[in-house]
Each structure stands twice: as structure tokens, then as C-alpha cells.
Amino acid sequence: MTAAVEIRELVKRYPGGTVALDGLSLTVPAGSVYALVGRNGAGKTTTLRILMGMLRADGGEAAVLGHALTPRATSRLRARIGYAPERPGLYPAMRVSEVLAFARSSYPRWNERRTRTYLETFDLPLTARVRQLSRGQLAMLSLCLAVAHDPQLLLLDDPFVGLDPVHRRLYMQLLLEENARFGRTVMLSTHDLYAASRLADTVGLVHRGQALRESPLDALYETEKRVRVTCERELPEEQLRLPGVRLVEREAHGYLLTVTASGGAGPESVAQLTARLGQIPGVRVAGVYDLDLEAIFLSYVESPGERTLPRPPDQAAEAALM
Numbered sequence: 001m002t003a004a005v006e007i008r009e010l011v012k013r014y015p016g017g018t019v020a021l022d023g024l025s026l027t028v029p030a031g032s033v034y035a036l037v038g039r040n041g042a043g044k045t046t047t048l049r050i051l052m053g054m055l056r057a058d059g060g061e062a063a064v065l066g067h068a069l070t071p072r073a074t075s076r077l078r079a080r081i082g083y084a085p086e087r088p089g090l091y092p093a094m095r096v097s098e099v100l101a102f103a104r105s106s107y108p109r110w111n112e113r114r115t116r117t118y119l120e121t122f123d124l125p126l127t128a129r130v131r132q133l134s135r136g137q138l139a140m141l142s143l144c145l146a147v148a149h150d151p152q153l154l155l156l157d158d159p160f161v162g163l164d165p166v167h168r169r170l171y172m173q174l175l176l177e178e179n180a181r182f183g184r185t186v187m188l189s190t191h192d193l194y195a196a197s198r199l200a201d202t203v204g205l206v207h208r209g210q211a212l213r214e215s216p217l218d219a220l221y222e223t224e225k226r227v228r229v230t231c232e233r234e235l236p237e238e239q240l241r242l243p244g245v246r247l248v249e250r251e252a253h254g255y256l257l258t259v260t261a262s263g264g265a266g267p268e269s270v271a272q273l274t275a276r277l278g279q280i281p282g283v284r285v286a287g288v289y290d291l292d293l294e295a296i297f298l299s300y301v302e303s304p305g306e307r308t309l310p311r312p313p314d315q316a317a318e319a320a321l322m
């Protein structure tokens with residue numbers, strides 16, 4: 001089996017008309033740590049809930065651990081999936097020990113020793129009540145619950161929210177260990193692009209219910225670059241828009257280009273693309289720069305109007321209107 005999750009052309013419409021998924025296709029390789037990233041409302045939670053069988057898609061197909069997602073399959077698959085939802089729905093009055101006992105009764109397999117070790121690692125007292133737990137502590141308890149039954153696949157929805165940097169690092173170490181030692185595939189949605197870049201080997205960028213880009217992280221760094229060009233004379237922007245050039249920004253002595261190599265009809269490598277740019281009369285390539293995951297993310301999903309804050313109302317103009 002090569003894919004732990006395979007999603008093809010998935011569509012989900014909510015009552016009221018919101019199209020949350022608009023033909024989403026993704027492949028999560030078995031054994032990978034896969035980060036699903038995207039803006040608020042991109043469709044990440046919807047995707048994970050469909051994979052858990054908590055929501056029905058309106059179109060398309062999905063397969064989890066080699067099984068097509070039918071209502072019968074999902075109830076059986078749940079024993080093989082560890083799910084940590086965005087907002088864990090635990091009874092506030094229950095103690096941590098009671099939550100564990102309740103969850104244990106639902107699974108034939110349960111690794112009590114490891115669960116206890118994780119609780120200790122996270123300093124989670126068994127006697128605390130759910131309502132006394134902070135947001136970060138709830139996230140950690142949620143992970144303990146998700147891994148306790150030795151699942152093959154972990155689906156974690158925004159797991160780092162509320163974690164302090166020390167706990168976030170511990171949490172990431174545990175995930176990497178779960179992945180490396182026990183071969184669990186981890187698919188997580190997150191806005192924490194630092195964590196995603198440290199953890200994930202594959203990234204899926206979802207935008208408005210569609211996959212904008214899906215790639216191994218190494219390949220993403222290799223193919224997404226910024227190129228600074230200087231121009232001897234005034235040059236229309238359009239001349240720089242070669243295949244593979246996604247964004248063109250004006251600078252003092254030229255332009256800053258955001259480029260993607262190997263993109264469809266684009267060039268095969270960044271070197272080829274810069275060579276072609278250098279052949280444009282009057283253009284000199286001054287430098288090629290790496291991008292981190294956040295910069296890559298922003299270059300795909302940020303619209304130009306969002307880069308500047310709205311201007312405060314002009315008081316003089318307002319006064320003149322009164």
C-alpha cells in the first residue's frame with residue numbers, strides 16, 4: 001500500500017450554500033507526516049471529518065488505509081485511526097482518569113503504559129477535571145487519547161493551538177517518534193507553519209476547497225524561489241512573466257520575482273528559468289533566494305490587497321463631509 005489517504009475530486013456543500021470542498025484531490029503517502037495547510041475556512045476540518053466518517057461528502061471519492069470510504073467501512077476504520085478534533089468534545093465534569101477509562105472501553109486494543117507515559121510527559125494529572133484543563137492541556141490529552149489504541153493513521157486537526165513552545169516541541173517529538181518507531185502515518189492540519197516545516201515530509205496546500213499544491217517538503221523548497229532581477233532600463237512587467245514566474249513585484253532597480261520550477265508548462269529547474277530571464281535584453285539576475293514554508297504559503301494564498309492594512313479614515317475628509 002502506498003497511500004494512507006487518497007482523496008479524489010471531493011465535494012462538500014453545507015446547508016446554506018457554502019461550498020467547503022470544491023473538487024479536492026490529495027494523496028497522503030503511507031508512513032508520511034503530512035501537513036494540510038490553508039487559510040481559515042479553506043476546508044481542512046471538513047476534509048478530516050469526512051475521512052473520519054463524521055460528515056458525508058456530496059461528491060468525489062476517498063479511500064483510507066486502502067478502503068473506500070463507505071458508511072460500513074468508516075465504522076470499522078475508526079479502530080485504526082486516532083483522531084484529535086479541533087475542539088475535543090469531552091465532558092467538562094469528568095476527571096482525566098474517567099475520560100481514559102471511557103475511551104478504553106471503546107477499543108479492543110489499548111496501550112495503557114504508553115498512555116500513562118505520555119500523560120506524565122505532559123504533566124497531566126489523572127485527577128484533574130476536564131473543565132480545569134487549559135487549552136494546551138486539552139490538546140495534549142487529545143493526543144494521548146488519539147494514540148492510545150495503536151492506530152495506523154493519526155488525523156490531528158490543528159493540534160498545536162494553545163501549546164507553549166516547550167510543550168509544542170515535546171508534542172512534535174512524540175509525533176515523530178510515533179511515526180518513526182511505530183510507522184504511524186500522521187496527517188495534521190495546522191496554521192503553525194514553523195511546526196509544519198519541522199515535522200512534515202509532505203505538504204498539501206488547500207485553498208477554497210481545492211488543492212493548490214501538494215509536494216514533498218524538500219521538493220517544495222527546491223522549486224519555490226525568489227529571483228531578484230535588475231533592469232538597465234524601464235522594462236514592462238509582462239516581459240518577465242515567463243512560464244514559472246508567479247509573482248512580479250517592483251523594486252528600486254528592478255523586480256523581485258516569485259517563481260516555481262517544474263510547474264506544469266513551466267521550466268524544469270530554477271537554473272533554467274534564471275538562465276532564460278538572464279537572456280532578456282537589459283535584464284541581469286542579481287540573486288536567487290530560498291523561501292521558508294511561510295513565505296511559500298503566503299505567495300500562494302495572499303491576495304495583494306491583504307498585504308497592507310486598511311488606511312485609517314482620513315479625518316479631514318470626514319470633517320468636510322459633515
Ligand SMILES: Nc1ncnc2c1ncn2[C@@H]1O[C@H](COP(=O)(O)OP(=O)(O)OP(=O)(O)O)[C@@H](O)[C@H]1O
Nearest residue numbers: 014015018020038039040041042043044045046047
Ligand atoms: N457546519 C457548517 N455549516 C455551514 N458551513 C460550515 C460548517 N462547517 C464549516 N463550514 C464552512 O465551510 C468552510 C470550510 O470550513 P472548515 O472548518 O473545513 O475550514 P478550515 O480550513 O478547517 O478552517 P480553519 O483553519 O479556520 O479551522 C468555511 O467556509 C466554513 O465557514
